[in-house]
Amino acid sequence: MAEACSVRRTVNIIGDGWSFMILRECYFGVRRFQDFQEILNIPRGTLTARLNTLVAENILRKTTSDPSKKRLEYRLTKQGIDLYKVMIALMSYGDKWIDASPKQPLKLKHKICNHESHPFVGCPHCRQEITASEVTYRNGPGFGLESAYPGPKLRKSADPLLIERRRPSSVARALRTIGDQWGFMVLREAFFKVRRFDQIQAKLGIAPNTLANRLNHFLNEGMFQKVQYQSNPERFEYRLTPKGRAIFSSFMAMLAWGDKWLSKDGPPIILSHQKCGHDFTPLVMCDFCKNEIHAKDMHYDTVYSDPKKSVQHTDS
Numbered sequence: 410m411a412e413a414c415s416v417r418r419t420v421n422i423i424g425d426g427w428s429f430m431i432l433r434e435c436y437f438g439v440r441r442f443q444d445f446q447e448i449l450n451i452p453r454g455t456l457t458a459r460l461n462t463l464v465a466e467n468i469l470r471k472t473t474s475d476p477s478k479k480r481l482e483y484r485l486t487k488q489g490i491d492l493y494k495v496m497i498a499l500m501s502y503g504d505k506w507i508d509a510s511p512k513q514p515l516k517l518k519h520k521i522c523n524h525e526s527h528p529f530v531g532c533p534h535c536r537q538e539i540t541a542s543e544v545t546y547r548n549g550p551g552f553g554l555e556s557a558y559p560g561p562k563l564r565k566s567a568d569p570l571l572i573e574r575r576r577p578s579s580v581a582r583a584l585r586t587i588g589d590q591w592g593f594m595v596l597r598e599a600f601f602k603v604r605r606f607d608q609i610q611a612k613l614g615i616a617p618n619t620l621a622n623r624l625n626h627f628l629n630e631g632m633f634q635k636v637q638y639q640s641n642p643e644r645f646e647y648r649l650t651p652k653g654r655a656i657f658s659s660f661m662a663m664l665a666w667g668d669k670w671l672s673k674d675g676p677p678i679i680l681s682h683q684k685c686g687h688d689f690t691p692l693v694m695c696d697f698c699k700n701e702i703h704a705k706d707m708h709y710d711t712v713y714s715d716p717k718k719s720v721q722h723t724d725s
Contacts, residue, residue, distance in 0.1 A: 413677035415667025493704040494693040498662035503579025514577040522698035530658035535685035550675030604646035661691040
């Protein structure tokens with residue numbers, strides 16, 4: 410058992426590379442099995458399993474575009490469309506913090522204000538970007554214990570950089586940096602200032618070798634720094650670097666989505682923005698007009714040859 414957490418609930422549904430990449434293609438307007446397979450070069454069995462999971466979790470729905478031909482399509486539900494904001498938060502992180510070519514694969518335009526947009530996760534009261542150091546937490550109405558992980562969903566993720574060969578993606582780069590579902594949860598603990606190996610292991614119930622692997626990955630990625638806190642014997646703790654702290658916005662987008670769609674008893678934790686003194690629900694906003702973004706209001710241009718260019722991000 411573990412403390413209820415909207416980030417974990419969200420990660421349990423979409424927290425592997427293939428699921429994220431399938432959703433990314435949905436926002437580009439891809440709907441058919443053969444198109445997903447062609448663009449992602451994903452094994453048929455893997456694609457079938459991920460699509461079935463996303464349908465079961467009410468992220469996608471099955472429909473037919475031509476009843477006479479029984480041609481099956483996968484379309485986003487309201488829950489699935491709302492996940493767009495999580496995708497955009499990860500994209501913004503990848504654009505800013507990960508060096509690759511092209512640096513910013515997509516140029517976004519917010520149709521509401523008619524300007525190029527670089528979305529950020531912010532406070533709805535002061536309309537300012539939130540940072541980890543400015544947010545405090547307290548237990549909410551949904552606080553309690555729940556099963557830590559449904560075992561079968563902790564599977565090996567796809568390597569997002571292999572997927573990126575067909576379509577450059579800052580989302581894929583961000584996922585590569587995080588690693589997998591365990592990576593999400595190790596990072597989450599870091600934001601709660603759980604920094605020592607034994608403390609992280611106890612909180613997550615993670616195998617020592619798995620935890621050591623994830624910590625070394627984050628050290629290599631420049632997300633953590635190893636700081637000695639005891640000399641005899643030598644003991645270390647793992648602290649977030651500026652690059653690591655910057656992923657906080659993406660986690661807040663996941664938390665907001667999980668609170669809205671997966672928290673029947675209310676949010677497990679209440680967030681407070683010390684900068685303006687208000688409790689808040691994180692919003693993904695346009696940096697120009699400071700309004701919340703929605704999938705239907707965003708247009709994109711690519712800086713590469715797009716295998717499945719669509720004029721609109723998503724459909725319903």
